[in-house]
Amino acid sequence: MNFGYTEEEEKYRKRLNEFLDEHMTEEIARQNWEDLGVGPEAREFSKKLYENGFLGLPWPKEYGGGGLSPTYDFILIDELGKRWGAHVPLDVGYTMTGHTILRRGSEEMKKEFIPRIIRGEIEFGLGYTEPNAGSDLGAMMMKAEDMGDYFLINGQKTFNTESHYADYHWLAARTELDPSKPKYKGISLFIVDQRAEGIDIRPMITMSDERTNEVYYDDVKVPKSRLVGEKNKGFYYIMEAIDSERNHVFVPARLWPIVDEMITYVKETSFQGKPLAADPDVQAKIAQMAIELEVAQMLADNARWLELNELPMTMEPEITKVMISELEQRMVDDAMQILGLYGQLDEKSKWTPLRGRIEWFYLHSFMPTIGAGTSEIGRNVIAQRGLGLPRG
Amino acid sequence: MDFNFTDEQKMLRDSARGFCEKMSPMGYVLEMEKSEKGYTPELWNAMVELGWMGLIIPEEYGGVGMGFMDLIVLLEEMGRMCVPGPFFSTVILGGYTLLTGGSEEQKNEYLPRIAAGELVFSFAYTEPGMIKFDPSHVTVTAKAEGESFVIDGTKLFVSDANVADFIIVSARTSGEANDKKGISLFLVDAKDPGISITQLSTLAGDKQCEVVFKGVTVPKANLIGALDDGWSVMEKVMLYASVGKCAEMVGGSMRVLDLVLDYCHQRVQFGKPIGVFQAVQHHCANMAINLQGSKFITYKAAWMLDEGMPATRICASAKAWVSEAYKRFVILGHQVFAGTGFMVEHEMPMYSRRARAAELAFGDAPYYRKVVAQDLKLG
Ligand SMILES: Cc1cc2nc3c(=O)[nH]c(=O)nc-3n(C[C@H](O)[C@H](O)[C@H](O)COP(=O)(O)OP(=O)(O)OC[C@H]3O[C@@H](n4cnc5c(N)ncnc54)[C@H](O)[C@@H]3O)c2cc1C
Ligand SMILES: Cc1cc2nc3c(=O)[nH]c(=O)nc-3n(C[C@H](O)[C@H](O)[C@H](O)COP(=O)(O)OP(=O)(O)OC[C@H]3O[C@@H](n4cnc5c(N)ncnc54)[C@H](O)[C@@H]3O)c2cc1C
Numbered sequence: 001m002n003f004g005y006t007e008e009e010e011k012y013r014k015r016l017n018e019f020l021d022e023h024m025t026e027e028i029a030r031q032n033w034e035d036l037g038v039g040p041e042a043r044e045f046s047k048k049l050y051e052n053g054f055l056g057l058p059w060p061k062e063y064g065g066g067g068l069s070p071t072y073d074f075i076l077i078d079e080l081g082k083r084w085g086a087h088v089p090l091d092v093g094y095t096m097t098g099h100t101i102l103r104r105g106s107e108e109m110k111k112e113f114i115p116r117i118i119r120g121e122i123e124f125g126l127g128y129t130e131p132n133a134g135s136d137l138g139a140m141m142m143k144a145e146d147m148g149d150y151f152l153i154n155g156q157k158t159f160n161t162e163s164h165y166a167d168y169h170w171l172a173a174r175t176e177l178d179p180s181k182p183k184y185k186g187i188s189l190f191i192v193d194q195r196a197e198g199i200d201i202r203p204m205i206t207m208s209d210e211r212t213n214e215v216y217y218d219d220v221k222v223p224k225s226r227l228v229g230e231k232n233k234g235f236y237y238i239m240e241a242i243d244s245e246r247n248h249v250f251v252p253a254r255l256w257p258i259v260d261e262m263i264t265y266v267k268e269t270s271f272q273g274k275p276l277a278a279d280p281d282v283q284a285k286i287a288q289m290a291i292e293l294e295v296a297q298m299l300a301d302n303a304r305w306l307e308l309n310e311l312p313m314t315m316e317p318e319i320t321k322v323m324i325s326e327l328e329q330r331m332v333d334d335a336m337q338i339l340g341l342y343g344q345l346d347e348k349s350k351w352t353p354l355r356g357r358i359e360w361f362y363l364h365s366f367m368p369t370i371g372a373g374t375s376e377i378g379r380n381v382i383a384q385r386g387l388g389l390p391r392g
Numbered sequence: 393m394d395f396n397f398t399d400e401q402k403m404l405r406d407s408a409r410g411f412c413e414k415m416s417p418m419g420y421v422l423e424m425e426k427s428e429k430g431y432t433p434e435l436w437n438a439m440v441e442l443g444w445m446g447l448i449i450p451e452e453y454g455g456v457g458m459g460f461m462d463l464i465v466l467l468e469e470m471g472r473m474c475v476p477g478p479f480f481s482t483v484i485l486g487g488y489t490l491l492t493g494g495s496e497e498q499k500n501e502y503l504p505r506i507a508a509g510e511l512v513f514s515f516a517y518t519e520p521g522m523i524k525f526d527p528s529h530v531t532v533t534a535k536a537e538g539e540s541f542v543i544d545g546t547k548l549f550v551s552d553a554n555v556a557d558f559i560i561v562s563a564r565t566s567g568e569a570n571d572k573k574g575i576s577l578f579l580v581d582a583k584d585p586g587i588s589i590t591q592l593s594t595l596a597g598d599k600q601c602e603v604v605f606k607g608v609t610v611p612k613a614n615l616i617g618a619l620d621d622g623w624s625v626m627e628k629v630m631l632y633a634s635v636g637k638c639a640e641m642v643g644g645s646m647r648v649l650d651l652v653l654d655y656c657h658q659r660v661q662f663g664k665p666i667g668v669f670q671a672v673q674h675h676c677a678n679m680a681i682n683l684q685g686s687k688f689i690t691y692k693a694a695w696m697l698d699e700g701m702p703a704t705r706i707c708a709s710a711k712a713w714v715s716e717a718y719k720r721f722v723i724l725g726h727q728v729f730a731g732t733g734f735m736v737e738h739e740m741p742m743y744s745r746r747a748r749a750a751e752l753a754f755g756d757a758p759y760y761r762k763v764v765a766q767d768l769k770l771g
Contacts, residue, residue, distance in 0.1 A: 004393070287762070287763075295688070295713050319680065383677045389672075389676060390668045
């Protein structure tokens with residue numbers, strides 16, 4: 001066993017942190033989160049990341065990457081996370097769809113998209129969920145008819161979070177329209193210009209004031225060259241990507257800022273002449289946050305290690321996902337309790353502690369146990385795929 | 393990063409698994425809980441044969457010279473089958489105390505005999521006044537008299553004192569009850585007439601004792617570590633002990649999950665194996681989360697100890713988390729086994745009783761949260 005990083009990797013981390021000290025602002029961090037949504041600052045930051053040699057290190061050399069181990073991207077995401085940054089600005093392309101393009105896309109498609117993903121130039125909106133297809137993705141109805149030299153797409157998506165600023169839509173739609181065929185075997189993946197004619201994007205605002213979208217397709221024509229991999233294999237491509245996506249998206253490091261900020265707060269805030277940090281209840285709560293994050297980090301490290309070594313993953317990334325999404329809720333609850341009455345103030349109040357970040361996190365914390373697969377579906381996966389229990 | 397055990401460790405695991413399953417089935421464990429001694433010489437001698445007593449003892453002292461991670465492999469297997477006896481007290485508490493604080497003479501004298509399985513050790517550090525866990529609470533006194541120290545006072549919850557040849561005792565040589573400075577460690581002959589040992593009747597059927605010291609005289613040569621600085625030795629030993637306990641709990645969890653999953657396939661209700669019911673599946677998923685988390689935090693702590701890195705926070709985190717995870721774990725296990733698991737001769741209670749004992753041993757979750765808080769510079 002060895003839980004350390006190589007000297008080269010640590011050097012990279014150090015260089016990265018020097019860069020982040022200089023260039024990463026809270027504004028950018030909040031644009032990286034869905035919180036504010038990617039704007040010009042985060043786009044600019046994305047380019048700088050590339051120009052300074054921090055994007056694309058693990059990606060294949062032939063498309064402009066560095067050909068190194070995926071560990072470098074994990075370090076990048078961890079260090080951004082520790083600064084409230086959550087992930088790279090153009091996250092869907094870089095940590096999700098890009099990898100499926102590499103695995104399943106045509107040579108032409110790889111050449112078109114991968115170099116721009118590596119350079120931090122383009123983003124994708126993830127187009128899976130529909131009003132009647134949430135957990136049961138296979139039930140999607142969005143229709144893509146094969147018209148010979150193009151696909152004609154009609155229907156509606158919902159909760160497509162990046163679509164209002166994304167350049168492309170990563171769309172899953174039904175290409176097998178015969179209802180007697182198994183539903184999982186009739187879905188395909190497409191890359192659609194997000195601004196294509198016939199697409200209508202309508203905002204949906206979340207309880208934590210983030211924007212996600214409904215996306216309507218009305219006779220949208222998509223060239224055949226934008227079909228990802230083979231027709232009717234889309235559902236399997238989505239599933240084969242899911243473990244690695246979890247490893248890149250559910251990152252314990254991004255919860256450290258809560259601990260760090262709370263430590264600062266309890267040291268600087270006194271009650272009855274004593275710093276809150278001396279209160280045993282406060283100590284226990286903050287210690288528990290640190291302890292659980294340490295455990296979560298090990299779960300994540302284990303799943304990442306399996307991925308790096310191309311070993312089978314059955315439940316490991318799912319375990320990380322369930323653990324840290326629920327951990328976020330416990331942490332935020334403890335943090336809110338420590339903040340007492342002040343915890344209910346949002347960032348607009350002059351009395352707000354910690355710039356309202358905890359209050360925002362409370363609102364946000366209802367989402368990770370739902371998005372990208374609910375905790376219930378996660379536990380089904382752990383029990384069935386991981387532990388071999390029978391399907392009902 | 394590497395989450396693999398070495399080939400040697402895998403071999404050790406396989407042989408330990410076979411051994412523990414053969415030597416320590418449930419019937420034996422339950423019988424030993426009721427017995428006076430708590431284990432049989434056959435079991436002890438067979439473990440000696442395998443070289444386990446000397447696993448972590450360097451070759452120069454007659455041991456095998458392996459690392460803490462190797463011991464973790466073994467402890468996991470022992471915890472898996474609830475193997476009884478004073479192995480933990482002797483090898484970890486006795487062994488690491490001598491290795492950490494012992495003089496060259498002490499190491500030469502005792503370590504080879506531990507490795508040979510000739511000696512049983514016990515470590516007496518908890519006391520009746522320790523209403524909340526805090527090993528710096530030491531009121532047993534050791535007074536210098538000429539070339540000797542005279543020890544007086546009562547220790548409680550002392551594991552395996554009933555079968556020990558030697559007891560290592562923490563005693564106050566200066567300062568107040570909760571001062572870390574002023575604690576010294578002494579090696580005491582357990583058969584000293586000034587020592588009286590009474591077994592306590594415990595939840596897990598393990599052998600914990602009250603040990604009363606009345607005018608027990610020990611030569612100065614039996615001081616382990618520096619005078620008044622026993623804490624620095626104890627602190628280190630506590631890290632090994634708490635992570636070692638975690639490994640036992642991980643082993644117990646592994647076994648319970650195996651049993652539960654088998655039962656899920658076999659037990660039929662409503663015409664279906666209960667493993668198809670989602671409520672049951674989610675219990676199992678929660679067990680898997682608790683088990684994986686417990687495993688990796690334990691391995692990380694053991695690895696950092698082996699590497700000589702600062703390990704206080706990680707060890708404290710491990711003991712705090714694993715103790716609570718194991719309690720959650722056995723509750724879920726009981727739930728799946730339902731009525732049948734509530735019976736005294738079922739394996740389930742064997743583990744749920746030990747889950748409590750393991751949490752309490754070497755410091756519970758609230759104690760280690762305090763340690764973590766201190767490490768975070770709170771308070
Ligand atoms: C803020 C936000 C952003 C999102 N961004 C995107 C995005 O960018 N792109 C995208 O495609 N999607 C996105 N989603 C959608 C997300 O993936 C879905 O919300 C999620 O998969 C759950 O689907 P649902 O909300 O329809 O819940 P439902 O599937 O209707 O579930 C309702 C409840 O039933 C439970 N349930 C359902 N099936 C089962 C079962 N078999 N066993 C046990 N329990 C079950 C669920 O666990 C849940 O508790 C986003 C969601 C949110 C909230
Ligand atoms: C101390 C004690 C005293 C008792 N006293 C009496 C008594 O006086 N008289 C009497 O008649 N009985 C008595 N019982 C029996 C008790 O009612 C049963 O133990 C209980 O009904 C559960 O049945 P089971 O143990 O066979 O578990 P099982 O039914 O085998 O259940 C095993 C697991 O599967 C789950 N499960 C089963 N079916 C489903 C489902 N459809 N959906 C989801 N999960 C499911 C259960 O919740 C449980 O987790 C007693 C039991 C105990 C432990």
